[in-house]
Amino acid sequence: MIIQLTGIGIWTRGLTHFSTLLENTGIDPHAEYVIPAPVAIPARERRRAGHFINLAVEVAHQACEMAGVDKRTIPSVFTSALADTEISDYMCRKLAQNEKLLSPTQFHNSVHNAASGYWSISAQNRAPSTFVGGFDRSFGAGLLEATSQVVAFGTPVLLVGYDLATRSPFHEMLPIDVSLGVAMVLTPAHYVVSSTSMLTIRMNIVPKSGSSDSTRPGAHPMQSGLDLAHQSAQLQRGLKQVSTLAIDTPRSGHLWIELSRESGK
Amino acid sequence: MRAALRSGRGGLSQAQWPDCSIPCYLGVLPAALETAVTAEMDSRNNRMIDLALAQDGFADAIGALQQQLDPGRLGLVMGTSTSSIDRTESGYRSLDAAGRFTSPFIQPRVHSPHAPGDFVAERLGIDGPCMTVSAACASSAKVFATAKRWLDQDLVDAVVVGGADSICLSIIYGFHSLQLVSPDPCRPFSPDRTGISLGEAAGFALLTRNDNATGIRLSGAGESCDAYHMSSAHPEGLGARLSIERALKDAGLATTDIDYVNLHGTGTRANDEIEGKVCAMFNNSRTVLSATKGWTGHTLGAAGIVEAVIAMDALCTGLLPGTMNTRQSEAPFHLLLDNLERPTRHVLSNSFGFGGNNCSLVFSVA
Numbered sequence: 001m002i003i004q005l006t007g008i009g010i011w012t013r014g015l016t017h018f019s020t021l022l023e024n025t026g027i028d029p030h031a032e033y034v035i036p037a038p039v040a041i042p043a044r045e046r047r048r049a050g051h052f053i054n055l056a057v058e059v060a061h062q063a064c065e066m067a068g069v070d071k072r073t074i075p076s077v078f079t080s081a082l083a084d085t086e087i088s089d090y091m092c093r094k095l096a097q098n099e100k101l102l103s104p105t106q107f108h109n110s111v112h113n114a115a116s117g118y119w120s121i122s123a124q125n126r127a128p129s130t131f132v133g134g135f136d137r138s139f140g141a142g143l144l145e146a147t148s149q150v151v152a153f154g155t156p157v158l159l160v161g162y163d164l165a166t167r168s169p170f171h172e173m174l175p176i177d178v179s180l181g182v183a184m185v186l187t188p189a190h191y192v193v194s195s196t197s198m199l200t201i202r203m204n205i206v207p208k209s210g211s212s213d214s215t216r217p218g219a220h221p222m223q224s225g226l227d228l229a230h231q232s233a234q235l236q237r238g239l240k241q242v243s244t245l246a247i248d249t250p251r252s253g254h255l256w257i258e259l260s261r262e263s264g265k
Numbered sequence: 266m267r268a269a270l271r272s273g274r275g276g277l278s279q280a281q282w283p284d285c286s287i288p289c290y291l292g293v294l295p296a297a298l299e300t301a302v303t304a305e306m307d308s309r310n311n312r313m314i315d316l317a318l319a320q321d322g323f324a325d326a327i328g329a330l331q332q333q334l335d336p337g338r339l340g341l342v343m344g345t346s347t348s349s350i351d352r353t354e355s356g357y358r359s360l361d362a363a364g365r366f367t368s369p370f371i372q373p374r375v376h377s378p379h380a381p382g383d384f385v386a387e388r389l390g391i392d393g394p395c396m397t398v399s400a401a402c403a404s405s406a407k408v409f410a411t412a413k414r415w416l417d418q419d420l421v422d423a424v425v426v427g428g429a430d431s432i433c434l435s436i437i438y439g440f441h442s443l444q445l446v447s448p449d450p451c452r453p454f455s456p457d458r459t460g461i462s463l464g465e466a467a468g469f470a471l472l473t474r475n476d477n478a479t480g481i482r483l484s485g486a487g488e489s490c491d492a493y494h495m496s497s498a499h500p501e502g503l504g505a506r507l508s509i510e511r512a513l514k515d516a517g518l519a520t521t522d523i524d525y526v527n528l529h530g531t532g533t534r535a536n537d538e539i540e541g542k543v544c545a546m547f548n549n550s551r552t553v554l555s556a557t558k559g560w561t562g563h564t565l566g567a568a569g570i571v572e573a574v575i576a577m578d579a580l581c582t583g584l585l586p587g588t589m590n591t592r593q594s595e596a597p598f599h600l601l602l603d604n605l606e607r608p609t610r611h612v613l614s615n616s617f618g619f620g621g622n623n624c625s626l627v628f629s630v631a
Contacts, residue, residue, distance in 0.1 A: 001418075080378070081379075082376070082378075083377075083378050083399075088350070091350075091354075091435050091439075092350075092353055092356075092357035092435075093357060095354050095357070095434040095438060096354070096357045096358045100284075100286075100434065101442065102438050102439055102441075102442045103442065104439075104443045104496070107435075107439035107440075107442050108443070108495045108496035108619050109495065110435070111346060111399070111401040111618070111619045112346075112378050112399035112401075113399060113401055113618070113619070113620040113622055114495065114619075114620055116400070116490070116620055116622065117490075117495050117619065117621055118495070120490040120492045120620075120621060121492050121493065121494070123492070124492050125490060125492055126490050126491070126492050126507055127489070127490065128410075128488035128490070129400075129620075130398055130400050130407055130411075130622075131378075131398065131399045131400055132398055132399070132411075133348075133377060133379035133396065133397040133399055134379050134382070134395075134397070135377045135379040135383060138379070141379075141395075141396040145396065145411060148414045148415060148418060148420065151418055152414040152417065152418070167364075168360075168363060168364040169356065169357070169360055169364060169366040172365050172366065172371070172373075173366070173371075173372075173373040174377070207394060208337070209335075209336060209337025209392055209393060249394060249395070249396075250379065250382065250383065250386070250395045250396055251392055251393075251395045253392070253393065253394060253395075
């Protein structure tokens with residue numbers, strides 16, 4: 001499947017916009033992680049949403065801005081290994097007590113498609129939207145689902161991968177040292193990309209069964225999304241012509257990806 | 266399930282759930298589910314999945330199919346809302362002084378939204394594309410839409426789809442916080458309805474690409490968002506209408522072609538009223554509609570597969586289930602109160618969830 005990568009959003013420690021990678025201004029190794037406050041949603045909603053949802057909404061809007069797509073019509077796929085561990089922690093702590101009253105807002109935010117809900121409301125978007133999980137291979141699961149939607153719908157599709165830094169007891173289940181959100185706009189191969197687009201990367205994605213040995217032990221579940229962003233920046237800056245990656249999907253499969261810079265654009 | 270529907274035997278009973286003080290009715294399996302799930306993957310949700318896989322020879326049929334398929338060509342899409350949060354809740358009651366899980370709750374693959382997909386893939390030995398959809402109460406309807414895309418694009422030759430959600434304190438106290446839990450068995454679309462009854466379930470279906478198939482065809486799938494509110498449906502049902510229209514368009518059918526609609530029909534005042542307005546589009550001489558959550562309870566992330574199976578079975582048996590517990594209707598269409606038997610060719614099933622996520626499916630006699 002050949003598609004275009006036309007927008008990237010990114011938020012983590014020391015890296016809060018894809019332009020940092022494009023301009024090669026360097027990532028400050030001493031930077032503190034800053035919780036995002038996406039301007040795309042009203043302050044009141046931002047407070048109700050919480051960190052995890054705001055992380056997704058921030059990178060989703062960044063990617064759409066870069067791609068110049070219509071936020072009201074783009075379908076979306078959200079993916080995360082552990083979902084909102086801050087809300088899971090809140091709910092499970094409350095429910096372990098004798099007095100079990102839960103906040104209704106926290107409860108409706110606890111569904112794994114909560115960010116999809118806030119995103120679709122903020123963008124006034126009634127297109128299909130989903131959340132897929134694949135544990136430590138969630139980014140691969142999301143990329144497969146999003147790619148398949150690009151082909152099925154024949155329109156750009158937004159992919160958002162995000163996980164929060166973990167604390168006990170989740171940290172011992174899957175250690176995540178820093179919160180990271182990465183979003184991509186994937187566009188059909190022959191789609192005419194708007195002139196404001198900064199990035200057009202050709203992706204040849206081939207699903208394969210069998211192991212790829214690409215998952216590094218202890219890697220962030222969204223590491224392969226971050227790798228894709230880094231590779232795209234290098235191609236965009238002309239440091240490379242072609243780049244290849246294997247991105248693991250759940251169980252034994254992986255996606256074999258060749259990235260190249262689109263010529264003549 | 267087929268026998269229960271025919272004999273009018275519902276599954277709701279007065280709640281007797283450990284640590285739960287909210288008076289309500291639940292559609293529960295026996296409190297202690299005895300199965301041979303490994304310690305690594307053990308949870309109530311996975312035990313229920315294990316039981317469902319053994320039903321009707323499903324696991325054996327998948328085993329037989331695997332003899333004929335390249336291992337990478339059989340995919341899996343599971344749907345869930347709660348995943349194994351039942352187990353996470355239990356683990357939080359015995360954290361150690363440092364706030365860590367203690368044995369037997371140190372189960373990395375269980376405390377994740379992907380737990381059901383991971384468990385089923387391992388249990389059935391599925392090596393093709395595999396993931397778990399979690400879009401609240403639309404989850405295991407959306408699995409059909411994803412699987413259909415994979416088959417249409419030749420990524421796989423067959424896909425196991427399924428859904429599983431189990432009763433846990435999160436959902437009872439969560440829906441209670443929204444004042445949506447009924448003290449009585451739920452009465453969808455009844456003028457005096459008082460809210461939802463929760464339930465738990467797991468179910469499966471196998472989809473293959475075969476244009477000459479006999480049996481049941483997934484003829485259309487439609488997905489949409491409300492873009493309105495996290496836990497309240499759009500007042501005019503805009504998103505619900507879109508998902509139904511997209512499913513019908515995908516199937517190439519009109520509302521008047523549909524013999525039976527399985528409504529989302531949760532039994533809350535607002536949801537039924539809004540779905541009623543939207544489904545007035547099925548007010549014709551052919552279509553009958555019913556809500557089956559009075560039989561099963563609202564099984565949340567499993568509701569999609571449960572109600573898809575009920576709708577598909579109607580194509581096989583012609584038995585259209587009534588709306589259990591509801592004796593009066595103000596719905597602007599033919600709401601079926603009692604079971605009806607008649608030949609059935611096309612059915613539609615609605616699933617609408619939090620986050621304003623909607624999915625409608627159309628199944629037809631092949």
